Structure formats: C-alpha cells, structure tokens
Amino acid sequence: MSKNLKNISxxxxxxxxxxxxxxxxxxxxxxILGGGVFNSAFVTAYNLPNLFRRLLGEGxxxxxxxxxxxxxxxxxxKEGAFALLNNVVSxxxxxxxxxxxxxxxxxxxxRHITGQDPKWYLMADLTVILFPYMAFVxxxxxxxxxxxxxxxFTEPALSPIWLNLAMIASLxxxxxxxxxxxxxQVYWLCGGVLVGGLLQMISPTIVLMxxxxxxxxxxxxxxxxxxxxxxxxxxxxxxxxxxxxxFVSRQLSFSIDESSASVFFYANRLMELPIGVFAxxxxxxxxxxxxxxxxxxxxxxxxxxxxxxxxLILLINIPAAVGLALLAEPIIRLLFEHGRFxxxxxxxxxxxxxxxxxxxxxxxxxxxxTRGFYALRETKTPVRIAAVSFVVNIILSLTLxxxxxxxxLVLASTVAIVLQTVLLQRALxxxxxxxxxxxxxxxxxxxxxxxxxxxxxxxxxxxxxxxEMPGSPVADLIAVCGLIPVGAGIYMVLVMMLRIEGREEIxxxxxxxxxxxx
Numbered sequence: 001m002s003k004n005l006k007n008i009s010x011x012x013x014x015x016x017x018x019x020x021x022x023x024x025x026x027x028x029x030x031x032i033l034g035g036g037v038f039n040s041a042f043v044t045a046y047n048l049p050n051l052f053r054r055l056l057g058e059g060x061x062x063x064x065x066x067x068x069x070x071x072x073x074x075x076x077x078k079e080g081a082f083a084l085l086n087n088v089v090s091x092x093x094x095x096x097x098x099x100x101x102x103x104x105x106x107x108x109x110x111r112h113i114t115g116q117d118p119k120w121y122l123m124a125d126l127t128v129i130l131f132p133y134m135a136f137v138x139x140x141x142x143x144x145x146x147x148x149x150x151x152x153f154t155e156p157a158l159s160p161i162w163l164n165l166a167m168i169a170s171l172x173x174x175x176x177x178x179x180x181x182x183x184x185q186v187y188w189l190c191g192g193v194l195v196g197g198l199l200q201m202i203s204p205t206i207v208l209m210x211x212x213x214x215x216x217x218x219x220x221x222x223x224x225x226x227x228x229x230x231x232x233x234x235x236x237x238x239x240x241x242x243x244x245x246x247f248v249s250r251q252l253s254f255s256i257d258e259s260s261a262s263v264f265f266y267a268n269r270l271m272e273l274p275i276g277v278f279a280x281x282x283x284x285x286x287x288x289x290x291x292x293x294x295x296x297x298x299x300x301x302x303x304x305x306x307x308x309x310x311x312l313i314l315l316i317n318i319p320a321a322v323g324l325a326l327l328a329e330p331i332i333r334l335l336f337e338h339g340r341f342x343x344x345x346x347x348x349x350x351x352x353x354x355x356x357x358x359x360x361x362x363x364x365x366x367x368x369x370t371r372g373f374y375a376l377r378e379t380k381t382p383v384r385i386a387a388v389s390f391v392v393n394i395i396l397s398l399t400l401x402x403x404x405x406x407x408x409l410v411l412a413s414t415v416a417i418v419l420q421t422v423l424l425q426r427a428l429x430x431x432x433x434x435x436x437x438x439x440x441x442x443x444x445x446x447x448x449x450x451x452x453x454x455x456x457x458x459x460x461x462x463x464x465x466x467x468e469m470p471g472s473p474v475a476d477l478i479a480v481c482g483l484i485p486v487g488a489g490i491y492m493v494l495v496m497m498l499r500i501e502g503r504e505e506i507x508x509x510x511x512x513x514x515x516x517x518x
Contacts, residue, residue, distance in 0.1 A: 034340025163196030
C-alpha cells in the first residue's frame with residue numbers, strides 16, 4: 001500500500017496543481033466574460049467535445065483498454081503491449097476524426113434552422129471551432145492509459161495542466177491585449193483549448209517513445225481490439241453517465257436565461273476541485289491495481305484494495321463537501337465576484353454549489369464502483385443501472401426546471417447519482433460478495449461524526465463573521481484563508497481521536513512529504 005500511496009500522492013499533487021490552474025482559468029474567464037451570453041455559449045459549446053472526452057477517452061476507452069493491455073503485457077511483454085497500443089491509437093484517431101468532421105459539418109449548417117434565439121447559433125459556431133479538441137484528447141487518453149498500466153502516473157497527471165496553461169495564456173494574454181470585443185475574446189479562448197489539446201497529445205507520445213514505443217498506423221482488427229470494442233460498447237453509456245446527466249443539465253440551463261449556463265458551469269467546476277484532487281487520483285492508481293488482481297484471479301486482494309480506495313476517498317471528500325457547502329458564499333464572492341461577474345451571479349451560484357456538495361461523495365463512490373465492475377470485465381449491469389439514473393435525471397430535470405430553475409437541474413442530477421450509487425454497490429456485492437460495502441459503514445459513521453465537529457466549529461465561526469461584518473470582503477477573506485485550515489485541522493484531530501481507519505496512511509503520507517521538504 002505504501003507504493004500505491006506514493007503514486008496517489010504524486011497524482012493528487014499534480015492534479016491539485018491542475019485544479020488550481022483550472023480555478024485561475026475560471027476566475028479569469030468569469031472576470032473577462034462575466035456570466036453573460038458569450039460565456040454561457042462558450043461553456044455550452046465546450047460541453048460537447050468534453051462529453052465525448054469523458055465518454056470515449058477517459059471513460060469507456062480507458063476502462064476497456066487498461067485490463068486488456070494488462071493482459072497483453074503479461075502474456076507478450078512490452079512488444080505485444082506496444083503493438084496493441086498502435087492498433088488502438090490508430091482506430092481512435094480514425095474514429096474520432098470522422099466524428100469531428102461530421103459534427104462540424106452539421107453544426108456549421110445551424111442557420112438553416114430558422115427562428116431560433118441568436119445564442120443558439122453562437123453556440124453552434126463555437127462548437128465547430130472547439131470540436132477538434134475531442135480527437136486530440138481521446139488519443140491522449142489512450143496514451144495516458146498505457147502509461148498508467150506501466151506504472152507511469154506522473155506524465156498522465158500532467159496532461160490537464162497543459163490545457164489549463166494554454167487557456168490561461170489565451171485569456172490573460174491574447175483576450176485582454178489583442179481583442180476588444182466579447183466575441184473576439186471567446187475566439188481566443190477557443191484557440192487556447194485547441195492548443196492545449198495538442199499539448200495533451202504530444203506529451204505522453206514523447207514519454208512512451210522514450211519507453212521504446214514506435215508509433216505505427218495499424219487498422220488491423222486484432223483480438224485485443226475486438227476485446228476492447230466488446231467492453232466499450234456498453235461502457236460508452238455506463239461509465240460516464242454522471243457526465244451525461246451533467247451535460248443534459250448544462251444544455252437545459254442554457255435555455256433558462258443568459259447567465260444560468262455560466263453559473264451552473266462554475267458551480268460544477270468548484271465541486272470537481274476536491275473530486276479531481278483526491279478521488280480521481282485514488283481511482284487512477286487503484287483501478288490498474290484491482291484490474292491486475294482480477295486478471296490474476298486474486299479476488300480477496302482486489303476487494304481489499306477496492307475498499308481501501310473507497311475509504312481514502314470518503315475520508316477526504318465528506319469533510320470537503322461539508323466545508324464547501326458551509327462556505328459557498330464567501331468562496332464564490334472572493335474567487336469570482338470581480339470584473340463582470342456580479343453579486344447577482346453569486347446569489348444564483350451559491351445554492352447550486354451547496355446542492356452539488358450533496359452529490360460529491362456519491363459521485364466518488366460511483367467512480368470506484370464502476371471501475372470495480374470493469375476490472376471484472378462486467379459491463380451489462382453498470383449500463384442497466386446507468387440507464388435508470390439517466391431516465392430519472394431527465395424526468396426530474398424537465399419537471400423541476402420550470403419550478404426551481406437551475407437549482408432544479410442540480411437537484412435532479414443529485415437524486416440520480418444517489419440512486420446510481422445505491423444500485424451499483426448493491427449489484428457489485430451480488431456479483432462479488434467480497435466487494436460489499438458493509439465493512440466500511442463503521443468507518444463512514446466515524447467520518448460523518450468528525451465532519452459534524454467541523455460543521456459546528458466552522459459554521460459557528462462563519463455565522464459570527466456574518467453578524468459582525470455583514471457583506472465585508474475581510475470576512476470573506478478570513479472565512480476562506482482562516483476557517484478552511486482551521487476546519488481541516490479540527491477534522492484531522494477528530495479523525496485521530498476516533499481512530500478512523502486509514503488515518504495512519506494519510507499521516508504517513510503527510511510525514512513523508514514533510515521529511516522530503518526538510
């Protein structure tokens with residue numbers, strides 16, 4: 001577990017850098033473009049290639065590719081693994097290129113559909129510009145999955161950093177200095193996305209070539225490709241259903257008013273900060289490990305590592321959700337309420353972030369549970385459950401959108417992810433009894449108790465700050481820079497006092513970081 005913790009710390013550290021850069025990117029875009037129609041059109045257009053990235057790249061492709069490449073590496077060594085990689089990358093490049101050309105051709109004809117609100121035409125135009133990003137990042141996902149199988153976690157974790165740096169450069173440099181119109185600024189931001197996608201693809205290519213890989217175009221239908229295709233077919237829907245739900249919610253939010261899509265996007269991004277920093281880092285490291293156990297038939301070890309991964313995720317994400325929900329208002333004001341992002345945008349965003357925080361721990365569990373199924377090469381059950389979640393989200397979204405606005409959309413996706421969590425974990429237990437959640441309930445109870453201590457102290461202090469300094473930027477600064485570390489410290493003390501499992505691993509990780517710096 002020590003080696004795995006080291007890998008998790010590497011991925012988490014680099015992901016933290018990426019998320020911080022992503023936060024800077026979002027702050028810049030909010031300040032420059034505000035919560036108006038141009039920003040809403042951009043984030044809605046960006047949703048489509050991003051959805052395919054999650055489905056084809058980070059989702060179905062990676063989930064199917066990792067166990068298959070493990071088996072190939074075990075049977076034929078690096079030579080066989082690299083041959084399969086060439087095969088897969090070639091098919092991904094051709095498939096995504098065709099999809100890009102078709103989508104761009106369709107969206108470019110949007111004005112033939114007359115009588116629509118101009119913002120929909122703007123969104124279609126931006127989709128035409130942004131969609132090639134999908135091809136770049138799907139190829140990059142295949143390359144990064146290969147690196148993970150070879151226990152190279154640093155380079156894949158760097159991938160989103162290149163995208164964020166490119167977008168920050170386009171916003172901070174080009175958009176401010178070389179473009180005076182809102183549309184021109186959005187075009188520069190689109191350019192940053194495309195450059196970032198290219199960098200994401202080039203970086204793992206260089207690393208793999210140093211490992212001995214020689215890129216070769218190969219469209220043969222090998223047994224490995226057939227196996228990946230068999231696994232991917234249902235996974236396209238199952239592995240990233242939450243992202244599909246969010247995509248639908250974002251599209252619906254664009255129809256509500258000019259600012260709803262923007263505030264929905266930023267609230268969702270803040271939710272993804274703790275998920276990306278730790279939950280995805282744990283899943284990234286644990287998934288190849290449990291896949292290896294599954295290939296070798298070591299199901300007891302697989303279940304043990306699966307539960308360790310879940311425990312680490314919940315140990316961090318439950319208190320993070322409580323803290324972000326409590327301090328949603330000062331965090332949003334301090335980060336976003338500058339430039340063209342108004343107090344009205346903040347008021348609209350606060351309840352969205354608080355509702356997203358309810359969903360956050362469940363999303364983390366779904367991510368791990370789904371990977372548990374795919375490590376076992378079981379695809380039908382997650383798809384059936386995903387279909388139920390998707391239908392529930394659509395029905396609730398359409399029902400609640402007119403009554404509760406954007407909050408109704410977040411509430412619908414939250415209910416859907418909670419339902420998916422329960423059904424997935426129940427089905428996983430039936431599939432492999434050793435994977436049941438029961439041994440974790442005692443730990444979860446202690447985590448909730450420790451988080452309650454955080455809630456009482458931080459919530460009480462924030463109530464006092466609001467009473468003594470209502471609406472003051474100083475109060476917001478104290479809340480974010482003071483109460484967050486205080487809350488984290490109180491939580492960790494309670495974790496140690498309650499003897500929560502996993503505390504030694506976290507403490508060891510922190511101590512090793514301190515020794516390294518010393």
